[in-house]
Amino acid sequence: MDATVVPAEAARKVLVRLDAVEQLYDRKIRILGPMDLEVREGEFLSLVGPSGCGKSTLLRIVAGVLQPTRGRVFLGDRLLEGVNRSAALVFQSFALFPWLTVVDNVALGLEARGLGVHERLKKAEKYIDLAGLAGYERAYPKELSRGMKQLVGLARALAVEPELLCMDEPFSALDVLTARTMRDLVLDLWASPEVLTKSILLVTHSIEEAVSLSDRVVVLKANPGRIADMVDLASLPRPRRADAPAVREVVDHMYTLLA
Amino acid sequence: MKKKLAKEWPPLPHAPIAMVFGLLEHLRDASGGREDLYKLGGPLGLELDDLLPVTEAAKQLGLVKIASGDIELTGEGRILAAAEAPDRKERLRRQLFEIPLLRRIHEALEPAEGGRVLKKEFLDLLEEHFSPVEAERQLGTALDWARYGELFDFDPDTEEFVLPS
Numbered sequence: 001m002d003a004t005v006v007p008a009e010a011a012r013k014v015l016v017r018l019d020a021v022e023q024l025y026d027r028k029i030r031i032l033g034p035m036d037l038e039v040r041e042g043e044f045l046s047l048v049g050p051s052g053c054g055k056s057t058l059l060r061i062v063a064g065v066l067q068p069t070r071g072r073v074f075l076g077d078r079l080l081e082g083v084n085r086s087a088a089l090v091f092q093s094f095a096l097f098p099w100l101t102v103v104d105n106v107a108l109g110l111e112a113r114g115l116g117v118h119e120r121l122k123k124a125e126k127y128i129d130l131a132g133l134a135g136y137e138r139a140y141p142k143e144l145s146r147g148m149k150q151l152v153g154l155a156r157a158l159a160v161e162p163e164l165l166c167m168d169e170p171f172s173a174l175d176v177l178t179a180r181t182m183r184d185l186v187l188d189l190w191a192s193p194e195v196l197t198k199s200i201l202l203v204t205h206s207i208e209e210a211v212s213l214s215d216r217v218v219v220l221k222a223n224p225g226r227i228a229d230m231v232d233l234a235s236l237p238r239p240r241r242a243d244a245p246a247v248r249e250v251v252d253h254m255y256t257l258l259a
Numbered sequence: 260m261k262k263k264l265a266k267e268w269p270p271l272p273h274a275p276i277a278m279v280f281g282l283l284e285h286l287r288d289a290s291g292g293r294e295d296l297y298k299l300g301g302p303l304g305l306e307l308d309d310l311l312p313v314t315e316a317a318k319q320l321g322l323v324k325i326a327s328g329d330i331e332l333t334g335e336g337r338i339l340a341a342a343e344a345p346d347r348k349e350r351l352r353r354q355l356f357e358i359p360l361l362r363r364i365h366e367a368l369e370p371a372e373g374g375r376v377l378k379k380e381f382l383d384l385l386e387e388h389f390s391p392v393e394a395e396r397q398l399g400t401a402l403d404w405a406r407y408g409e410l411f412d413f414d415p416d417t418e419e420f421v422l423p424s
């Protein structure tokens with residue numbers, strides 16, 4: 001893959017910047033880094049690699065829910081301290097509240113952001129509609145299929161209109177067909193003018209998934225977690241079919257890096 | 260008796276509706292909107308217990324045809340696979356009326372006061388043909404599909420099916 005940097009890409013505002021970040025276990029066992037990483041405005045960035053490469057750790061550092069052992073995290077030009085309020089998270093395990101309906105699960109994050117009840121419902125409805133969940137508002141999580149549960153998680157994250165959506169293996173608990181339609185939906189939402197969130201950070205162990213979705217892919221190696229390559233895919237048009245030669249070439253390159 | 264009923268009332272396959280869309284999209288991108296059934300199994304990694312309900316669901320919804328080991332989108336299936344979100348919902352809603360159980364529930368709700376009927380009534384009906392556990396599952400799947408198409412909803416406080424407000 002030609003790694004030419006498009007000037008417009010390089011000039012994009014940096015949302016989150018990790019500077020010489022390291023994660024140690026018990027102060028001596030190196031899990032991750034040291035490494036630098038930028039999440040840029042408007043990009044779909046994926047972190048891909050095998051178990052133990054620290055991809056989820058990196059995502060948690062970006063989201064500010066985990067403090068790196070060493071190094072600094074910047075939000076724009078400010079040092080990030082504590083939780084990154086401009087980011088929202090989607091988890092592999094959905095993390096819904098079983099005793100709340102779909103609409104209440106989606107509206108929940110909005111309460112924490114200080115919106116009144118009317119505004120909360122309006123916004124929740126909007127993102128429920130966009131996620132294709134209209135009709136399920138009053139359903140409880142236990143009544144939903146796994147795919148629909150993940151849509152609720154996605155609607156909940158998008159409803160707070162974060163600058164950055166962080167998704168940790170969001171499709172890996174789903175069967176292949178459901179995962180496929182979810183990936184399409186995420187791309188549609190990302191492209192929709194109605195959705196204000198324009199930057200996505202995805203953690204996945206699927207190279208094919210990273211390549212099918214992302215503008216840039218960070219390929220990570222394990223033990224300790226480190227960057228093997230940063231692949232720019234912005235010039236690869238979507239939708240990207242798995243059997244397209246350009247897609248195959250990038251996928252092969254990434255497998256070769258990790259093998 | 261049982262045979263006749265199975266004809267009028269084929270059991271709903273327990274496939275989540277999102278998975279049906281995944282199948283349609285997969286077939287849309289397959290050459291000619293058609294795929295060897297076996298390729299949905301091994302090569303795609305679907306177990307039979309996942310694969311059979313989803314193909315059956317798509318078939319009952321009139322979105323695919325299955326013949327001699329192939330699965331192929333119908334005309335409506337092609338349109339739905341290519342449709343954007345709001346249009347997709349509306350089109351699926353129409354297809355849902357093809358399913359006897361869904362149609363039956365919807366027909367019962369329309370004339371009912373407040374558009375509400377106790378779930379128990381449908382359970383009793385289904386328990387003439389299914390075990391209590393399976394009758395419950397049938398209604399669960401019916402509700403999942405019906406909600407997607409906004410055909411009807413369920414009010415857990417009163418245990419009633421209800422037309423959408």
